[in-house]
Amino acid sequence: MLFNSLHFLVFFPIVVGLYFSLPPRWRNPLLLIASYYFYMSWRPEYALLLLATTLIDYYSGYRMSQLPDKARRRPYLWLSLASNLGTLFVFKYFNFFRDSALQLAQALHLPTAAVPTVSLLLPVGVSFYTFQSVGYIIDVYQGKLEGERNFGRFALFVAFFPQLVAGPIERGGHMLPQFRRTHSFDYARVVSGLRLMAWGLFKKVVVADRLALLVNPIFNNPHQHPEGPLLLLATLAFTFQIYGDFSGYTDLARGTARILGFDFNLNFRQPYFSASVPGFWRRWHISLSSWFRDYLYIPLGGSRVRPTRAYFNLFVVFLVSGLWHGANWTFVVWGALHGAYLVLSTWARPWREQLAQATGLAAHPALRRGVGGLITFALVAYAWIFFRANSLSDALYITKQLPQGWGHLNGREIGQLLLEFSQHYRPELLAAVLGIGLMMGVEYFGIHRSLQAWWSHRPPAWRWSGYVALTLLIVYLGIFNNTQFIYFQF
Incomplete structure (x- = not known):
């Protein structure tokens, strides 16, 4: 069901009317039923995968909240990570890695085994709700969040239909308290x-x-x-x-x-008015950028390590971000481009300041922001070629012909x-x-x-x-x- 469809135009007013008409205790169950109906309107079998993710992560979070130390929580963390990331790998990346490995083996004239392809449709929104659920599990493991005891409330957190299929990727600490409150018509x-x-x-x-x-x-x-x-x-x-x-x-x-x-949470904040690529990523798809910052960049060491390692961490995060977007080398190159942009921007910061002083831009902040904005927009637009192209060869052809x-x-x-x-x-x-x-x-x-x-x-x-x-x-x-x-x- 699409937001821009007649189906949703009928569905949503009915949900709103019932939601504010029912007693508070029945409202979350209504939203959960509506969310599963919303998701099943694409393909009913998708709901089985969503339910499996919910059951495993509810159990993992509940068990971890009963254990006092990380060592005893760790098996449940790995259970959740294995199920969520395994689901992503099988449905989204198996054929990509299989084909890439076969092409590499053929290029190196190595023997290849007959590995079958997996003919599975990619469940809509799987990258979003698995990341949201993984973020919840990591927060519980680290003791930042108490595991949710009410299964229905947790199921609604994973499946809430407004952001189920394309975000924003919400955090348990932000959404679960909202599901505990009674919302009056305002x-x-x-x-x-x-x-x-x-x-x-x-x-x-x-x-x-x-x-x-x-x-x-x-x-x-x-x-x-x-x-x-x-x-x-x-x-x-x-x-x-x-x-x-x-x-x-x-x-x-x-x-x-x-x-x-x-x-x-706000997911976009005027990204095309950014004066730098780091500024762009503080304004574009904020929920995903902050997710990678908190659950990948900081665990890798963030910027608290020596500069070369910090650059490596930054590049890896954007490489993974590119792969998150799709199982195609075009997305990997797009992520690598943005990783390179950010590494170069961080590395060249002292020289940029010297250049601004030498050219007089430092004395004209508005002009400096304008020049930075034009350069940032050009770099971002160039990277979008790889994001949109159907294949890497198409993207390279376009960049060559520009x-x-x-x-x-x-x-x-x-x-x-x-x-x-x-x-x-x-x-x-x-x-x-x-x-x-x-x-x-x-x-x-x-x-x-x-x-x-x-x-x-x-x-x-x-x-x-x-x-x-x-x-x-x-x-x-x-x-x-x-x-x-x-x-x-x-």
Whole structure:
């Protein structure tokens, strides 16, 4: 079931109505039933894997909370890690590692055994709910969190439908207390949640899905579009498409939860206005970045070790982050690129300061942020090529062709090329440019002021005019073909 589907438009109001009508003791069971129905609407058998993860991790956390020291808790930690990471390996990575090992053996002229492939569909959202459950188990093991004794409450923590399939990846210490409280109907919260959902839907169906009409033909057949200008246009379009798609999902998830009385952590904070790559990762997919920081980077030693080891730790984290996104070498290269960006950014910090002093940028902070922002945006957009490309060969072809077609084309020929393209995709281009402008304008404004708080204090005529305008934009410019969210594949 997709947030941008008629199915959800019927499902969610029914859940809200029943939730606030039932006595408090029946509300969590209702949400648990609704969450499993939501998940089973893709494939009912997916729910068996979700239930197995829940049972094993509930038992592991419950048993660990009864034991006083880490040594006696450790077998249950390993039970949980083995089941969760084993599930990910079998369903997501087995064929990838199998094929890679066979290709390496063939390249080295080594004998190969007949290893069968695993013909299993990747359960939607498996990377998200397993990481959320693993984070809970590690917190219990370390004594940061008491193991949840109520099975239904823990099952709801793992399966809560607003963030089940694409995050944010929540922590047990943040969500479990919310499931213990009684949430009354709050008109202001409902309005705020609906506003957030509308904004997320706009980013998805007007910005992301419109841009997909430009991006997909080029990235799916890059060899048919060897012109550098068109490949650059597609790369920039995908840069905004993935942000509109993923942050749009997060807004829909946060708005859905807010209506029911729950708060999710912020997952995006104007990432494309970052002045550095480290700043970008403090603003993009915050729940995943903080997960890797707390459960991988710090256990590896973090920055408390010698610089070369700290650089290694940083690079490994982003390499694993790339692999988390997908079983394809394109994602590994994407993660490696960002790992290299961060290592170089950390290593070159003293030279950057000297350069800023020498060029006079240090005396103009706004100009320095602007230059840093443009460089960061270019680096991030370049890395997105590997994220979006269907294969490593396609990604390398696009990067090779990007500089082509500029030297022998004069300004008029480049303009003619883009004009022909725009005439073919005119509705998509016009809608996309309008959507990107509105999305980024609102995002920029949100940096300097709490937009929701500011909007809540506008006169009713202003607010309702804005609601009507946003609704009309969604209705007339949105793509309503049940397009799946990009991060559902992870």
